[in-house]
Amino acid sequence: MTAVAATETRFAQTWSRPPFIKRRGLRWTLYGGALVYLITAISSVEVNWVRVWEGLDRGLRFIKGFLVPDFTSRWGDIVIGMQESLTMTVTSTVVGVAISVPIGIGAARNIAPLPVYAVCRAIVALSRSFQEIIVAILFVVMFGFGPFAGFLTLSFATIGFLAKLLAEDIEDIDESQAEAIRATGAGWWQIVNYGIQPQVMPRLIGLSLYRLDINFRESSVIGIVGAGGIGATLNTAMDRYEYDSAAAILMLIIVIVMAAEYLSGFVRKWVQ
Template sequence: MMDRSGAITYPMTWKKPPYIKNGSIRRSIYFFSALYLAAAFGTMDVNWTRVAEGLPRAERFLDAFFPPNFADNRGVVWDGIQESIWMAIISTVAGILLSVPIGLGAARNLAPKYIYLVNRAIIALSRTFPEIILAIFAVKLFGFGPFAGFIALSIGTIGFYAKLLAEDIENMSEDQAEAIKATGASWFQWINYAIQPQVMPRMIGLSVYRLDINFRESAVVGIVGGGGIGATLNTAFDRYEFDTAAAILLIIIGIVMCLEYVSGFLRNRVQ
């Protein structure tokens, strides 16, 4: 960087070093991403004439929101909403009650190896399948109605809640746990004094969050016969009663907003 006169000259260009330093890896990532995207778009066979036909339908659907029709089918809608709410509450409670022992068992630092593996398997199984698929089977086994939805949502709750509980316990501060253990506390006392205070605030927040999820899911399990507002919504679509469908959608949005507000409020209170 010295020129002939001996003075230092500095470069006048600078390039930001690439994020992935290895050149060939970087290029192959770009190449395969581009290849995949091309293939994905290429095989996405869109019937554009059908989509174009849909535009007036979209307009009709949007029109239905101004104003939505809360009056017709009021009884049915109200029943459906109520069923959804109760289903969400009870499946959240049942799911959490089941999650606590499973979550404790799935925490590596609490449970012996074989219990840990069994509980992790339960969690993995209940997490894999979307609530709707669980609901399809629940309907086959328990018949149409909210009971099937309740079972499906409870299982879904276990997959969510027990997993997070277990992770939270695994991440807790070991010092506090050790300190309580050192006092000679029994296992239950240990859980009560060392673990519970550490995981409780987050878990309360998460349970309201799960209630929120369960309510949203309870609005769709009805599509496969699992009870709740979903069945009403599906019927409204089938009968082209968009103004009713719009009303149902707005009610769902409203309730979710309320739940979100409550969960935010509760989380601030407990933390």
């Protein structure tokens, strides 16, 4: 029966996928625009190929440095840099978390009154929209070179990160639990302590550990603008063309980041 039907009705022999952007004009404008941008952008990149060619030699030396990293000749500097970076990481995370908690609570619309909410959100926005590096530059100018400026920078960055996520967590909590506590006639502090803290605590610990991770990674950078830490050591090594020492420092950074990630993953699992 169907065989008969099939010979009667003719079916199309071609099919093409419906385009992602339906409107033809818009589609071609977007594709054309993207193409034009790409061509202009790539052609505006000025490359000094002679310099690149010469640099390949250095690149090779750098790779060699990675194969035979030199930990010994700058070991003293590396230890001081690492010590600064690690202590900076710990202190800034602790201080940052301590400040983030009240600000995070204040930035949660469901428990904070409007004026407090506005102020706390403003602090969060301020901290988030400034690059760590730029903050570091300002703090170095104000507080002088060294890890103290770095500590302040990382604490400041931690506030924006942690307070925002904490506030979002508090806003997402199960309202019925807080409601139940409120129904018992509890005060504001009791509501926070019994209705909200148990719900956000595991996440807060997880986020703090994650931030510890990030702070270490950042601490290796801000040294470039004078805020202490292993970044400063690395910068010096690069300036002196000591690629084998630089490779050693980079490898240490990678190893510590890996270890920190592994450990924080472990602790987070243990907390939850």
